[in-house]
Amino acid sequence: MYLRNIEKYPDLADGRCSAITSWDGYKIRTATWPALVGTPKGTICLLQGRAEFIEKYYEVIQDLRKRGFSVATFDWRGQGASDRLLPDPLKGHVRHFSDYGKDLDQFLKEIALPDCPPPHFGLAHSMGALILLTRLPRLRAVLERTLLSTPLIEIAQQQRVLAGKDLSQSTIKNSAAFLRMIGRGRKFMLSVSRSPFDRLGFETNSLTSDGPRYDRNRQYMKDFPELAIAGPTAQWLHEACTAMEHLQSSEFQSTIHTPSLIVTAGNDSITNPNSAEYFAATTRAVHSVTIPGSRHEIMMERHILREQFWAAFDSFIPGENRPIRNTPD
Template identity: 30%
Template sequence: MNSHKTLWLNREKAFAAFATGPLLDFWRQREECEFVGVENLTIRYVRFRDASHDKVVLLVPGRIESYVKYPELAYDLFQCGYDVIIIDHRGQGRSDRLLDDRHRGHVARFEHYVEDLETLYLKEIVPHHYRHRFALAHSMGGAILALFLAQQPRAFHAAALAAPMFGIYLPMPGWMANRLLDWAEKRPLIRDGYAPGTGKWRAHPFGLNRLTHSRERYKRSLRFYADDPAIRVGGPTWHWVREGVQAGNNIINQAASISTPLLLLQAGEDKIVDNRSHQLFCDAMSAAGHPCDGGGPYVIAGARHEILFEKDEMRADALDAILDFFQRHSL
């Protein structure tokens, strides 16, 4: 593991050479697959497998993300001996959209994400009889995975949540936001429209981004969306925000049902999710008798929301913590 960490700590210095060399060669080995999800939507995913691997990581991305953004993380996990599976959630990536305006981030019910994840789990992970099963989720993916684990706490031997969306960072008090969201829910034209202050996908310059301090990784992520208009997703709808807020509340309420060993990584400078919700979740887990690893959030000091796309030092800290955690639950 130490040899891998040394590479992680020095990757940005020659990122272009890595991306166009070893990483591109790895990406070409992918298997792109699909299945029929809730309400007959086509859900697409990618997998990397090796016959010598006896352990797997299911990657659950965040809002607007596609698996095409995750080659570097998949590469690092695969080099450490894990098969890797990455889902494109309904309404984003290469999966089917729900609205005519493909840029609107939308879902009919948050539980549909969870049901899709369960279908993928039953299709790809259960039949292969992996000796060790793990999950790693980011942001919205963390909320989806947590709700899945509340239903199936034995599905994975351990799971890591990076900046999970247990609460959304809102520009107003929660009570006011809930009142506005309930008002919009009764008006279909507003409900399915962009939430205030959002709109179609736009390429924001690095200096205005709130996601990462890594210029190299931000530029690479941006390029995926710039080069492939089909995977672009813009702002969320009013309804999506309402579903997301309710999902966060449901997670806190259902925390006692999650007995899966969990590592929760928190970005110290997060302006996307509400970090206060992480402590509420960890407190609920502790009260139920199965605390998060370390008793609370593992804080990546100085990191912005996309911990696993941060600068080398912060990313390596997070990845090392995740793989050490998985290793401890492989014994």
Template identity: 40%
Template sequence: MTEAILHATKGNPVPENHIAGYFTGHRKKKLRYAIFRSNQSIARGTIVLLHGRNECIEKYFETINDLTAKGFWVATFDTRGQGGSERLLKKLDAGYVRHFSDYQKDISLFLEQVVLPDARLPFFLLAHSTGGLAALSMAPALSNRIERMALSSPFISLRGQSIPTPVIRIIATCLTLIGLGGVQLGKDQRERQFDGNPLTSDPARFARNLSLITERPELFIGAPTARWLFEVLNTMPWVIRQEHLTKITVPTLLLAPVLDVISPYAAQEELSRNFRAAQLIPVTGARHELLLERDVYRSQALAAIDAFFAPEA
């Protein structure tokens, strides 16, 4: 049964010693999850791993193996509307969310229904991109549940698009307000070329991800909808307000690739200046998907995460 839930592809085997299944998210949505156990007899705790847009559990198999080898358990789930989780529209490849707070509610239910009863204390949080935005947005409420969190390229700014962000905001808002929030905006970039891609400079990991998309297309989605952009663009300025950041007491590590053009380094640096609970780790030369980058960059991120999540002496 487990083998049908998680999918191995060439060069990307399913990590051993795990359980997988589904839990009930907000508004009764069926969300796919997995818990990966460390082979070490005494676990250092559990890392709750949150994905970015259009990602899935399979994309993180290598990172999960690295974390469990260091003595951590890893608990993760596919964000609503993508991966192996229930879709939200009849058009199955549309990137959609009704309210950004739905992501927050799913995370809370995952912690309550799966992590707390089935995983090992203490609990840490590792989030990438849109997962990082969700973590930031609910961080004030995590102080009694999460010991520390590491955010890789949190999606706090949208830049580098062919259309200026203010124009994207206007278009997304207008379509949403007239009931056309399900309209997809932008290009379907599931099968982009390696040359000039903004995600990673590692050709092998890029090819592995492309193979996963080709072999398991049902796990991936296309362009975001107007409603998704409307919700995300309204959340971004809210989470970086000083008023919000001062409410966050969970010690936080900001992992910021300097060559990131999706969530630019300048925005991460600005966030760190206003975020007292956070410390910034720049990774010079790396692109957006830091945990899928070349070893020279990826190893820096993993070492920083390992040191930051180390139990207090």
């Protein structure tokens, strides 16, 4: 296990890359960096979205370290440089969505908690935020606060168009469940890209309005194709929809006590910001803020939009001499 392209980021050369073995035998790539101050403010546990990888977050890691935080992160199973789950390495697949949560628990137990200074905070994007939310009730004593960037609480309408039809998320879930039932759970869903390089060009992309950052992230996949995955399988989609559905119950929402901030993007066409804001409004420990004009990948956006994200981060994640509240107002 190693970090690609790290030689172009000399100020990240002190990072430590290693691997843990999951409970079911898969290698999970991890990486940690110390803070750039003598007395760190704590550790940020950085959790990526679907189809992402550690290298994509080099700039974000630099930003966090300059703020006085250590950083701990890892590639989810089935993507990045962690072990893939199917013979076709491009398929975005998972057997059970709870497998992600078990990997998170193990990462915290083996890497973040013993090796990185407290207090520990969660910073999660999209799918990573969904995984963290499903696990948050049992992490109350582990993470002081969490910041969730464009969490995958509901798929945006633009992504729910299959075969020219605007489908509800429940219809997509049922379709994926049917494919899974007839033995096609490991197949790509209809109308999804079979290749990570078939995605739209910058002019029509849904991820960021920053051209250089978009090109940088695409170049990673060209230079290191082993890090890339394509579209999700039917089984992944069914599992993800089931996890999103679970978040909607008031019983589950009442079990979240960790102070959390959801940051939504005003121009998000990957996840539904309205659903994320509603989740925040109905969950006592969760609040939300919107960055107008931003697309889905807020941390990869133009400078003026990233500044707003980091302002929200700085005001919510406590640093030195700032009180930490373990319960919401």
